[in-house]
Each structure stands twice: as structure tokens, then as C-alpha cells.
Amino acid sequence: GAGVSQSPSNKVTEKGKDVELRCDPISGHTALYWYRQSLGQGLEFLIYFQGNSAPDKSGLPSDRFSAERTGGSVSTLTIQRTQQEDSAVYLCASSLGPSFGEKLFFGSGTQLSVL
């Protein structure tokens, strides 16, 4: 596609429910990132995928968070048993390759609200 696409754009859920957030990167981009943007906290790295390599999960805040990337393209971020502190904007980004210094292209994000 022309840009990074994320869905849904907004998600409201009840505490304790599971949610899935989807990211469709730019066609041809091999690297995919998930970031979380909380109010006043900047952007927090969550997870990184590159081709068929094992993902870098070093930023995932707890074992309730997981992500997968199927066929080297679309990625899904899953949050199980959501908590109110999970409320944030979840941003996906992709880049052409894993090379150091690559420019990241971001989607518009999913605004998650946990009630």
C-alpha cells in the first residue's frame, strides 16, 4: 500500500478483555516495529520484526503482550486481560530494511481505551 495502515483506529474495551491490533506495513518493507505512546511519555519501543529472524521482544512490558507477523507482512499485536494502564496509542512503523539508521514510516496508530 501507499503507507502503513493500522486498524482499528479506535478501540474501546473493558478491563480484562483481550484485544488485537493490526498493522499492514508498506509493501516491500522487511522491518516492522510496534511502539506505544502514552500521554506525556513519548514513544516506547515494544517489539521489532525483521524478515524471518526471531523478533526483538525486549520492549514488551509484560507477558500479556504478544505479537506475530505472518508471511513477513501483516502484524498483529495482542494484549490479553487488558488493564487500564494499557490505554495508549499503539503505533506501527516499517522500514525498508534492517540497516542501521533506516528511516521509519509510521501509521496513524490505534487509540486503545480500557474502561
Place this chain on the structure above:
Amino acid sequence: AQKVTQAQTEISVVEKEDVTLDCVYETRDTTYYLFWYKQPPSGELVFLIRRNSFDEQNEISGRYSWNFQKSTSSFNFTITASQVVDSAVYFCALSEAAGANSKLTFGKGITLSVRP
């Protein structure tokens, strides 16, 4: 560990004023990249500039200019003759060569409001 500090949280200016957004970084790596991104109300971060650690030349692009000083670990961004459309959140970010990927470490962002 790498760190990016944007000490200013909110700036408000009147249209046509010049404004400088500060960014200070910390890294033990000698090879790194610095970035600025703009996040308008639509939410999508837009790339503005990338500078590698070996290139200290300042850059000017239209009304935008960047001042990179390794001696003070700063990468400041100036908007000349600001316009209402410049209102956004601006993020400074760092990518280290020592990292296994292009993971960016972001500052907390500066909210710029330009009033007509």
C-alpha cells in the same frame, strides 16, 4: 544506554515568530543517527530529517534548520517564521549502531502551538 531529552514540553508562539526546539542526547556509541519527526493532530509521525554522527554540518530546508553539535550532544531544530500549520508534537530520536536494528529511542516530544 541511550537517552534523548527534550526539556521543553510545550511552546506557544505567535505566527511569524522563530522558534527553537531543543534536543539533548546521551550515547556511548561513536556511531549513531539522530532524527526529528513531526506528529500533527492526525497522529501519523512524519519524518523531517536524519543526521549521522560523522556529519556535523548544519542543514537548512526552507523554513526549517537543524544545528548538530557533538560537543554538547545537542541536535536542535529551528523553525523560522512559524506558521499555524507547524502546530504539532515534535520528537527527537536516536538510533545507535550498536543496536541490532534501526530501533529508535525517542524523547518525550515538544508540543508546539502556533497562534494566528
